[in-house]
Structures are given as C-alpha cells and as structure tokens.
Amino acid sequence: MSLTEMSLSDVVKRQYEFKMRAFLGVFISMVGVHLISLLFSLGGVSSSGTSSSTGISIDVSYYSADIIVIFTMVWIFITGILITTKSVRYDDFTFVANRLSSNLANVLFLLTASAIGGAAAVLVGFLLKVIVFFLADIQYSTGNSLMGAPAEFFIAVTAAILYMILFASLGYLTGMIVQVNKIFVFLLPALFAGFAVYLGISNVKLAKAIFDFIFAESSLLLFAVKALVLSALFFAGSMFLSNRMEVRK
Template sequence: MSFIDMSLSDIVKRQYEFKLRAFLGVFTSMVGIQLISILFSLSGVYSVGTGTSTGVSITVSYFSADMIIIFTIIWIFITSVLITTKAFRYDDFTFVANRLSSNMANILFLLTASLIGGASAVLSGFLLKVITFFFGDIVYGTGNSLMEAPAEFFMGMTAVILYMILFASLGYLAGIIVQLHSVFIFLLPAVAIGLGIFFGIRNEGEMGKRLFDFIFSEPSLVTFVIKILVLSAISFTAAVFLSNRMEVRN
C-alpha cells in the first residue's frame, strides 16, 4: 500500500506522458496519410486553360494543402474514436486512475495530436510546392505563404488546428457513444445521414447552408475561435459525462 497522496493533476500528467509514448504509432500513421494526400494533390486542386489561334496555350493550375487538411481531419476523427475503445482504455489500468483522469489525459492527447496534425498539414503545403516546382512543368508560381503573407498564413494555420480540435471532440464523443452500446455503430451514421438530408432539403437547403456558414464561413477570427472552442468543449464535456455510464473493467 502506498502512502503517497497523488493529486489529480499528477495522475493526469503521468497518464498523458504515457499516452504520448505509447501512441507514437498514431503520429506515424498521420505522416503516411499526409504523404498519400500529397500524391493526390500533385495534379492540382483544379486547373483552367486557354489557347489562341497562333497555337499558344496557357494552363493555370491551383495547388493547395486542402486535400492534405481533409485527410488529416479524417485521421484525427478516426484516432479520437479509436482512443475510446477497450484496448486503449485498459491501458489506463496500469495507473491508479479514475474515469475523470483518464478522460482528461485523453483530451490532452487529442489536443496535442490536433496541434501537431493541423500544423503539419498546413506546412505540408510547402513540400507540395517544392515537389511541383522541381518535378512538374510549373513555369511561374505564386501564392500566400509565410514570407509573402505571414498574418494570413498563421490565421490559416490557427483555423486548421481549431478544426482539428472540433473534429477530435466529435470523434471522441462518437466513440464514447458507440462504447455504450454496439447498436450505435449503425445508428450514429444513420442519424448523421438523416440530418444531412433533412438540413439539405429543409427550405431548399437553407438550413444546411446556415449551419455550414455558422461553422465554416465565419469572417471574424475572434468569433470563429469562440465558436469552435465552445462547440469542442460541449462535445468533450458530453463525452466525459456519458463515459461515467460505461461499465467497469471485468
């Protein structure tokens, strides 16, 4: 029996450090997914061209990290779901812990993964530009980069990291719900598709457009940050509350 009285913060810190070491494979998979998404982006997001009667033609191709960001968002969502499974939860029993400390350590890990994933996804755009410049037929290139527009660059990176946090919280909530009962494996996708159809046809898609604009088209950075943080906090809090209804380890 130990006479050391450990505080909640000490337990969370140890669990968090353990998860960073134990889940290194998660970040390895992130690198692989981002490399694959770079390959998909080599042909450009879209291109337009024009020609003249003299045989001169000009093609303008648009390259961006959009595909990389989308793939990374899918990665953080899946990671958030997987971290709620029994195989991952039982790792916490190597510590003197409770549900609260386990959830807090998981959330800290997901916030770290969101930060790394979001930053690396945006920075991968530089690698994409380098590859297309040296191995493509690019004659002239321009765009908003760190050196050309640092303010816009860091605002964009902040937005991507916040989206990672939002989808991490949604994935964590979805994973906890699925762990409550296996029926939700089929029920949650059905509900998501049903809501998508409902918002899509309601008032000729007006509700869906308002919801999309509310999350993805906020012009004010401060308001956008508040929205995403509040939505993420609600999702994480709901996940913590629901996890208390889960059975203990057999």
C-alpha cells in the same frame, strides 16, 4: 498502502505521458495519411484555361492544402474514436486513476495530436507547392509562404489546428456514444446519412447555414470561439457519457 497522496494533476500528467508513448503509432499513421493526401493533391484542386486567336494559351492550375487538411481531419476524427475503445480504457487501470483523470489525459493527448496534425498539414501543403514547382512546367506561380507572408501562414496553421480540435472532440464523443451502446455502431452512420440526405434535399438553406457557421467564417477570432465552444461541449458530453459506462470487472 502508499503514504504518498498523488494529486489529480500528477495522475493526469503520468497518464498523458504514457499515452504519448503508447500511441506513437498514431503519429506514424499521420505521416502515411499526409503522404497519401499529398499524392492526391498533385493533380491540383481545380484548373482553368484560355486561348487567343494569336495562338497564345494560358492554363491555370490551383494547388492548396485543402485535400491534405481534409485527410488530416479524418485521421484525427478516427483517432478520437480509437482512444475510447475498451482496450485503451483498460490501460488506464495500470494507474491509480479515475474516469476524470482518464478523460483529461485523453483530451490533452487529442489536443496535442490536433496541434501536431494541423501544423503538419499546412507544412505539407507548402511541400506540395515546392514539388509541383520543380516537377511541373510552370512559368509563373504565386502563393503565401512563411517568409513572404508570415501572418497568413500562422493564420492557416491556427485555423487548421482549430479544425483538428473540433473533429477530435467530435470523434471522441462518437466513440463514447458507441461504447455506451454498441447498437450505435450501425445507428450513427444511418442517422448521419439520413440527416445529410434530408439537408441536401429538403432543407438546403439549413445545410448552407451549418456549413457557413463552421467552414465559412471570415473572422479567425469568431471561428476560434465557435470551434473551441463546440469542442468543449463535445468533450463535456463525452465525459458525461463515460460516467454512465460500467466499471471494469
């Protein structure tokens, strides 16, 4: 028996470092997701045009990182689910660990992945503008950049990271629910689809209120509070569910 007693922080640190090495493929897949979303974004998110009797016509195309951010949110959501699978949980048994340390290491990994994914999504958005500027026939362009508007740039990065944390925590909770009972593999999509249909048909006001609460907050500070509180609740719920799962035999 070892005479060295490891603290919880030491165990979490070792598990976190192990997960960062073991899940390198997650970040490689993120690059693939960004490349695919970049291709989808080359056509622009919307466009408009006008012409006059003198023969002058103006076409306006709008390019943004919205599609890239959405693809990245899907990626981090799936990552949150994958990290709860049985094979991943069994990897933690290579350490002298408990469920608390495993959950904390998972949360730290997801927070790191969220920060990297959110920041990268915004940067790929700027790469999109550079590609479009050189490949398309553009006479005039406008937009924010790191050098031209650093405040807007860092607000965009912060907001993207907060979205990633929120969806990572939701994915982690979804994965834990599925691990508790496999029937939720089929039940959760059905419940989500049914709820979405109910909101879209029977209660549009509630749907708009939910959307505005999460996606239409104008204050970054208030949005940060909302996102972090919801994420903390989702992570806490995941930890509670993990304590109800059977131990490894």
